[in-house]
Amino acid sequence: xxxxxxxxxxxxxxxxxxxxxxxxxxxxxxxxxxxxxxxxxxxxxxxxxxxxxxxxxxxxxxxxxxxxxxxxxxxxxxxxxxxxxxxxxxxxxxxxxxxxxxxxxxxxxxxxxxxxxxxxxxxxxxxxxxxxxxxxxxxxxxxxxxxxxxxxxxxxxxxxxxxxxxxxxxxxxxxxxxxxxxxxxxxxxxxxxxxxxxxxxxxxxxxxxxxxxxxxxxxxxxxxxxxxxxxxxxxxxxxxxxxxxxxxxxxxxxxxxxxxxxxxxxxxxxxxxxxxxxxxxxxxxxxxxxxxxxxxx
Numbered sequence: 001x002x003x004x005x006x007x008x009x010x011x012x013x014x015x016x017x018x019x020x021x022x023x024x025x026x027x028x029x030x031x032x033x034x035x036x037x038x039x040x041x042x043x044x045x046x047x048x049x050x051x052x053x054x055x056x057x058x059x060x061x062x063x064x065x066x067x068x069x070x071x072x073x074x075x076x077x078x079x080x081x082x083x084x085x086x087x088x089x090x091x092x093x094x095x096x097x098x099x100x101x102x103x104x105x106x107x108x109x110x111x112x113x114x115x116x117x118x119x120x121x122x123x124x125x126x127x128x129x130x131x132x133x134x135x136x137x138x139x140x141x142x143x144x145x146x147x148x149x150x151x152x153x154x155x156x157x158x159x160x161x162x163x164x165x166x167x168x169x170x171x172x173x174x175x176x177x178x179x180x181x182x183x184x185x186x187x188x189x190x191x192x193x194x195x196x197x198x199x200x201x202x203x204x205x206x207x208x209x210x211x212x213x214x215x216x217x218x219x220x221x222x223x224x225x226x227x228x229x230x231x232x233x234x235x236x237x238x239x240x241x242x243x244x245x246x247x248x249x250x251x252x253x254x255x256x257x258x259x260x261x262x263x264x265x266x267x268x269x270x271x272x273x274x275x276x277x278x279x280x281x282x283x284x285x286x287x288x289x290x291x292x293x294x295x296x297x
Contacts, residue, residue: 008087009085009087010087010090010154010155010156010157011082011156012074013080013153014070015153017147018060019144019148022046022049023047024046053115055115056111056114058110059108062107072236074093075244076190084157084190089243112145191245191252194252197237198241198259202234202289202292205231205285209226209282209285211224226268227268228268231263231268234259235264238263241253251291255292258291266281
């Protein structure tokens with residue numbers, strides 16, 4: 001039976017566009033090939049039009065982090081960029097994306113101001129690029145603005161029976177069967193994504209809790225370094241296993257309970273100061289790892 005989750009989940013898509021500020025220089029590419037007796041297809045010479053522009057570097061870095069936040073708060077759904085999010089988490093997601101969207105606009109404005117100053121001082125650009133400088137490589141500001149964008153779209157998740165098509169019943173049934181197959185596969189993929197995240201996280205915790213094969217000057221066992229961020233990720237995954245468990249997977253619920261029991265109220269300071277606690281938690285994490293679905297990994 002195909003689980004119906006249309007009333008408990010939404011589909012979201014985040015599109016962010018930026019300008020790379022890189023330009024293929026065909027003349028330089030040809031010259032490099034000739035100077036090195038190489039084929040014209042051996043490589044390309046791409047100019048960095050804004051070398052040293054920290055405002056653009058900051059904007060690109062922010063975009064990467066924003067995409068990571070979007071991925072962390074959602075689950076995969078389709079190859080077209082749609083992601084799945086439970087309705088109970090949508091408010092937090094919308095707030096996070098709104099804040100990030102506003103920061104994106106602020107960082108873009110800083111970049112635009114820097115860009116206007118740079119193209120107004122062509123001498124500096126000419127000094128950086130030398131004979132490769134070409135004023136035509138730099139778009140006007142109104143064109144530049146269209147190269148940057150932030151769009152978040154939200155749409156409902158349709159059940160397979162929700163087809164409003166003016167086609168025969170037989171054709172509708174074929175489409176429904178095809179969607180049923182995609183629907184089941186997409187749900188399985190979304191749930192598998194949680195299992196994959198959890199396995200990676202617990203394997204990292206297991207490594208950090210494990211002792212090293214070395215001892216200090218007093219003969220005491222040395223241990224790997226513990227990081228709070230890894231345990232914070234575990235607590236976030238517990239929340240995800242509860243809120244994103246759209247199929248009512250009893251195994252996922254049980255493992256969330258086990259992980260909560262093992263890790264809540266545990267902190268890195270306590271683990272560093274108690275070898276017995278560290279050993280106990282390492283055993284509990286190992287036991288949970290052993291119960292995770294393999295997913296053919």
